[in-house]
Amino acid sequence: MDKTVAGLPEAIAGIEDGMAVMIGGFGGAGAPIELIHALIDRFRATGSPKNLTVINNNAGNGRIGIAAMIDGGMVAKMVCSFPRSSDPRAFTEKYLAGEIGLELVPQGTLAERIRAGGAGIPAFYTPTTYGTDLAKGKPVAEFEGRNYVQERWLKADVALIKAELADPHGNLTYRKAARNFSPLMAMAAATTIVQAARIVAAGEIEPEHVVTPGIFVDRVVEVRDAAQEEALIRAGVEYA
Template sequence: MDKTLPSLTEAVSGIPDGASVMIGGFGGSGSPIELIHALIDRFHATGHPTGLTVINNNAGNGHVGLAALIEAGMVAKLICSFPRSADPVVFTELYLAGKIELELVPQGTLAERIRAGGAGIPAFYTPTSYGTDLAQGKPVEVFEGRPYVQERWLKADFALIKAQVGDRFGNLTYRAAARNFSPLMATAAKVTIAQVSVIGEIDPEAVITPGIFVQAVVQVENPKQEETLNRQKAAYPC
């Protein structure tokens, strides 16, 4: 029952070419920087994985974390809400060059699609996006006189998330706003890998993500923060 792993390298070793990967975080808050960088290290060592579909709230900033993953050429498609955030230069350049595909999803719809994936709900209706380009080709129904757009669930092969405390059974708690998308993503992925600052005991009443949704836990005692790295003008790998 012990789901702890000794290294980040081992944690990401099973992600294959073409996998769909949810990555937690709202900007830098809750972003699993070390797991992402471990995946980049694996790519530089082996040439794999490539052709990834990444689901995230934004498109990364600077040249670390998600932006570095994209810059390495590992991502074929990005599903996100905010492709133009603080410093999305990497994604912008590749997108304009036609080297990466974008599926734009309103933020609330993105969260609900992930929640639906975890809950086993194939589709739902929302008024968001009706009458816009984002609704083109999607079924529309009228409820109580108002048009609603059908959206499909969103699931993934893997989820990379960051939590504050994890136990050996995979139960997780989060620190403040770092919670954001991660609990939803954990339910919607076949394999959830969590980096945690602390491995220890958790009061059952305090558990946010039950261990049944988590397959691997790896400890990162002093995780990096995306905003701090960007203020230092860091780049990965470098």
């Protein structure tokens, strides 16, 4: 069993126009910047992939990562809970110009829809959004005297994930709050692609400490000294 690949271009192979791409991270924590920038490099060189649906909690910040994908015209639609950030220009400009779609999903519902997608549960009921504009058109049912809104699973063609440790089986650990959506996205995508700060031999991650079991992971690439998105933003870095 060896899911490791040699470099970023091999890691992102097969991501095509029109795909749904889940990208881990909450703000800058857990954003797989090197995988995203490798995808941007391919788009700049070949014109593909474009017309992507990107699923992330946010909609990019500054001029790097998801924001740079949006700036470059790779993204047709964002599925997110909070398309604002300290520098939301990229998404805001395209959204107000009608050049990008938005599916706004409450944060907990977004997480649970992704979890459901990975767990083979097509729909579930949640109290979240009952009686609000975001519940319009969705089935409502009463359970034990309270009203709940039906939400559907969310799946993707690809997930891009940032991990701390990985082994060749794809077992993963995460760093601090960089975990956020990543274990869920790893379950919900047909192909899960991971950049890890360090790839260790099988057995070196204590089985008790594995957060994402390797069954949910397809490819792992080692990216030592990976950039941290928030640190790049604060340093004024642009991926241009």
